[in-house]
Amino acid sequence: MQPVRAIRYVTPLREGGSLPGLMEADDLGTYVVKFRGAGQGPKALVAEVICAGLAAGLDLRVPRWTPVEVPVELAPGEPDEEVQALLRASAGLNLGVDFLPGALDVGPMPAVDAALAGRIVWFDALVGNRDRSWRNPNMLLWHRQLHLIDHGAALTFHHAWGPRGLDDHVARFAAAPYAVADHALVECAPDVPGAAAAARAVDWDALVAEAVAAVPGEWLDEGMGDGEAARAAYRRFLLARLAARTTWEPALVSSVARGAARDARGRRVPERTSAGPPEWLGELRIGPRGSEGEGGS
Ligand SMILES: Nc1ncnc2c1ncn2[C@@H]1O[C@H](COP(=O)(O)OP(=O)(O)O)[C@@H](O)[C@H]1O
Ligand SMILES: [Mg+2]
Incomplete structure (x- = not known):
């Protein structure tokens, strides 16, 4: 699948420990990005993708995903040090999940x-x-x-x-x-x-x-x-x-x-x-x- 390129880090989604972030990308999409540099590493992203594929077999809905390229240049512009470190550790391909606006x-x-x-x-x-x-x-x-x-x-x-x-x-x-x-x-x-x-x-x-x-x-x-x-x-x-x-x-x-x-x-x-x-x-x-x-x- 053709990756999109992240252009702006919007905000962290502080829920579990993996610190996903909301990002805008160059296809005008807004994604919940799960970072390869987060605690669980890229294997968590592999599990997300495989499970999303298997869920389809049972007609279960999972938000659409796309690989998101995070350019290394985005990190220095980020004021929060934790986010800056995460972006730096995640330069390259990450998992973008379609943001579902207003979802509960x-x-x-x-x-x-x-x-x-x-x-x-x-x-x-x-x-x-x-x-x-x-x-x-x-x-x-x-x-x-x-x-x-x-x-x-x-x-x-x-x-x-x-x-x-x-x-x-x-x-x-x-x-x-x-x-x-x-x-x-x-x-x-x-x-x-x-x-x-x-x-x-x-x-x-x-x-x-x-x-x-x-x-x-x-x-x-x-x-x-x-x-x-x-x-x-x-x-x-x-x-x-x-x-x-x-x-x-x-x-x-x-x-x-x-x-x-x-x-x-x-x-x-x-x-x-x-x-x-x-x-x-x-x-x-x-x-x-x-x-x-x-x-x-
Ligand atoms: N695709 C999405 N659209 C809208 N909100 C989302 C989406 N994915 C995650 N969220 C929000 O972000 C929170 C954290 O995401 P989640 O994937 O559960 O990561 P983690 O629990 O590992 O931090 C969710 O509980 C939800 O509130
Ligand atoms: Mg969660």
């Missing part, structure tokens, strides 16, 4: 339709995403539709991988149970069997290949020897995870049925305090295609 971060335990919740939970289990807890749902509501963001902490296997011991590492990731008790949607009665059935109709070989091929080569040099070996390893881990579905799916279905984590007194954590979106959005229940009344106004 969904709060803990939103009211999401069971079918959509099931697809999201199944997807998070596939990629081992730990960053969709009720504390930090990483979902945006935009034009009344749910968009998934922030997949940099998925695919954790790549933080400790290498050519040695690869078979064992693949086997462990493939069969690992997914800890769903803290998931932001666990109280929405997620229809995981329905999602699993829908996933069986997907050509995952093609989708995995496409998602991995989309990763810019510049982010792929670590751990596996070279970029092509890294791409092959990503495909291998993901296809093994898909092939091992019969190991982790039944456990996922039963954990979802048990519901949210409980505290020492047996109370659900968290107690549902707000039913989701603010009052001014009206009685919104987020439906199967991400909104109520798809195709309406």
Whole structure:
């Protein structure tokens, strides 16, 4: 994909630790830029891109992404020293995610339709995403539709991988149970069997290949020897995870049925305090295609 060039750093988006920044680019686009020089390094960007590609298989919405070239000349003009250091460490290709203006971060335990919740939970289990807890749902509501963001902490296997011991590492990731008790949607009665059935109709070989091929080569040099070996390893881990579905799916279905984590007194954590979106959005229940009344106004 042809990169765009960042021309102005607008503001940091202080939420998690990765310090994404809002930037304008020379295509007149405004992007949430996730920086290669941030704490997790380029692997977080690889996880974002691969997960965005795989989400499409389950009809889940993820904001469009584009590689963003950050020129080194932008750093000195930045008054905030932390941002200046981040820009300097990130000269080169970074991840630009389409900024969704006016999007609302969904709060803990939103009211999401069971079918959509099931697809999201199944997807998070596939990629081992730990960053969709009720504390930090990483979902945006935009034009009344749910968009998934922030997949940099998925695919954790790549933080400790290498050519040695690869078979064992693949086997462990493939069969690992997914800890769903803290998931932001666990109280929405997620229809995981329905999602699993829908996933069986997907050509995952093609989708995995496409998602991995989309990763810019510049982010792929670590751990596996070279970029092509890294791409092959990503495909291998993901296809093994898909092939091992019969190991982790039944456990996922039963954990979802048990519901949210409980505290020492047996109370659900968290107690549902707000039913989701603010009052001014009206009685919104987020439906199967991400909104109520798809195709309406
Ligand atoms: N594409 C986007 N459009 C609008 N706001 C966004 C977008 N991506 C992220 N944000 C906002 O920035 C915050 C931080 O982004 P996120 O990707 O979750 O990074 P991190 O949690 O690693 O800092 C989000 O909670 C959200 O408020
Ligand atoms: Mg986040």
